[in-house]
Amino acid sequence: MLRNSLRAFSACTCVLSIGQACAAGFVDDSHADLQIRNYYFDRNYVNATPQAAAREWAQGFILNVRSGYTEGPVGFGLDAQGLLGVRLDSSPDRTGTGLLPYNPTTHEPASEYSELGLTGKVRASKSELQLGTISTFLPIAFASPTRLLPQTFRGAYLKSQEIDDLTLHLGWLDRINLRDSTNYQKMSVASPNGRFKGAAESDRFSFVGGDYAWSPQLTLKYYHAELADLYRKDFYGFVDNHPIGPGSLKSDFRLFVTGEDGAAKAGPVDNRNAALMLTYSLGAHKFGAGYMQLTGKTAMPYLFGTEPLVITEGTLSSEFLNPKERSWQVRYDYNFAALGLTGLNGMLRYVSGDNIELPKLGGSNLKESEKDIELNYVLQGTPLKGLVLRVRNAWYRNDFTAQASHRDDNELRVNVDYTWKLW
Numbered sequence: 001m002l003r004n005s006l007r008a009f010s011a012c013t014c015v016l017s018i019g020q021a022c023a024a025g026f027v028d029d030s031h032a033d034l035q036i037r038n039y040y041f042d043r044n045y046v047n048a049t050p051q052a053a054a055r056e057w058a059q060g061f062i063l064n065v066r067s068g069y070t071e072g073p074v075g076f077g078l079d080a081q082g083l084l085g086v087r088l089d090s091s092p093d094r095t096g097t098g099l100l101p102y103n104p105t106t107h108e109p110a111s112e113y114s115e116l117g118l119t120g121k122v123r124a125s126k127s128e129l130q131l132g133t134i135s136t137f138l139p140i141a142f143a144s145p146t147r148l149l150p151q152t153f154r155g156a157y158l159k160s161q162e163i164d165d166l167t168l169h170l171g172w173l174d175r176i177n178l179r180d181s182t183n184y185q186k187m188s189v190a191s192p193n194g195r196f197k198g199a200a201e202s203d204r205f206s207f208v209g210g211d212y213a214w215s216p217q218l219t220l221k222y223y224h225a226e227l228a229d230l231y232r233k234d235f236y237g238f239v240d241n242h243p244i245g246p247g248s249l250k251s252d253f254r255l256f257v258t259g260e261d262g263a264a265k266a267g268p269v270d271n272r273n274a275a276l277m278l279t280y281s282l283g284a285h286k287f288g289a290g291y292m293q294l295t296g297k298t299a300m301p302y303l304f305g306t307e308p309l310v311i312t313e314g315t316l317s318s319e320f321l322n323p324k325e326r327s328w329q330v331r332y333d334y335n336f337a338a339l340g341l342t343g344l345n346g347m348l349r350y351v352s353g354d355n356i357e358l359p360k361l362g363g364s365n366l367k368e369s370e371k372d373i374e375l376n377y378v379l380q381g382t383p384l385k386g387l388v389l390r391v392r393n394a395w396y397r398n399d400f401t402a403q404a405s406h407r408d409d410n411e412l413r414v415n416v417d418y419t420w421k422l423w
Helices: 002-028
Strands: 031-045 053-066 074-089 112-124 127-134 152-160 166-177 205-213 218-227 231-244 247-260 270-282 285-295 326-335 344-358 363-378 388-398 408-421
Touching (some): 002 074
Antiparallel strands (some): 152 166, 166 205, 205 218, 218 231, 231 247, 247 270, 270 285, 326 344
């Protein structure tokens, strides 16, 4: 009897020890932070439009809690993301900024909105599988972080680094949660200017690809993605950094090849988009120049609610992805630390697009352009060290003759961000 009792006690002690060891990795390696974001968005439509402006001010809270992994050859973990957006100023005649959800009938903006996202994760060796709420930042699916709260997906995402210098990505998504929404919905194609059938939906987006560091200077990239029954996309790219003279030159090449998938419910898809951005860094200065050209019968499709991750994407919602469009840009960045203003950076940019073919909006050889200016300051050496103040101003113009698409927009964005590390 005594011997059996001792065996039982030893077994219980062993189980508890294993459980404590597992919990130690899960809890001890956990961390959490709270991002506080104050966002003012003001887009003024200069020409006659049904709505004179999109202007809102809101406060956002983004809580991220990430666990460690249980111990052993296969580790398990759980992440949580809590989101809260609060209206500070808005009205039914000024909605549509992407900061706040609103009633589609009355346009009445929500006073607040919130949600909770959970992500289960499994790690083995140098691979990690995520299940649940997913954020991907890839050329074929870039979750938008450009408003009050981030946009997310629902699905499964595997990231593996088992091979030296190679990072592989594999994923399957079935729903998207937009940046001004708390609900998951089926996925569709972004369709500004009526380029595709925006009402067509899909419940399966799959992708595979990877980045290979050929050398410390050169990284090669390839991705393949399919939005079931809407479109398929291949991405080829490289980023190369080389010292030239007293500075260094960064070459960023991107090629998107897209076509129809399955039933092609969004309409015909036939596009090639090739672009090259060159940036020369010299001390506090960066000088950039880029060119992008679209060929094929249609515009370039991408997931509605995400960022297309093209070199011309700017502050405004313009992305220069219309059929046949050719665009070029010049850009200048300056780090004011060279003048003793550590933490202050500035940017100037001009983008011009032409040769646009939109028969429903004015014909061929249409044009658009955008000017951007930005100042970004990170607070130094105070109890609020790391607080970020960002001010962006943009001016967009096009000559599309259709009234609904002819835009002369002036836009101002001001946001203050502070991340508080909880543990």
